[in-house]
Amino acid sequence: MDLFERVSEDIKQAMKAKDKVSLEALRNVKKYFIEAKTAPGANDILTDEAGLKIIQKLVKQGKDSAEIFIGQNRQDLADVELAQVKVMEVYLPKQMSPEELEVAIKAIIAETGASSAKDMGKVMGVASKKLAGLAEGRAISTLVKELLA
Structure with missing residues (x-):
């Protein structure tokens, strides 16, 4: 099962579990996957490598947004971002110490x-x-x- 299929399956599981945080994060990931698949020259193909790059980018954006929210004393918004980042990090390879x-x-x-x-x-x-x-x-x-x- 490739990364695209895995995310799609996990969206179904999040719907069944009524897990709003996971569902929102995974739908966002899938949106970017679909955009990458339908981009000119992609031939409706998304490699796992390209998928991982997309997820890495989204994780970085989420962490950066959380930092900004914390700087603006909006811990509530930072917590939402960090919760979504945690969901996306599951798909990334283990980070080096x-x-x-x-x-x-x-x-x-x-x-x-x-x-x-x-x-x-x-x-x-x-x-x-x-x-x-x-x-x-x-x-x-x-x-x-x-x-x-």
């Missing part, structure tokens, strides 16, 4: 031969590809800066 991420980035730095902050672009290019879905881009970037400094 900070220790695992540091080991992986050190290996990439050694592999690319980077030695200073000037080489950050080179390291980030490789790290972004290798660690896609396993760690947030912001965390990767911060750690690369620290290690190259």
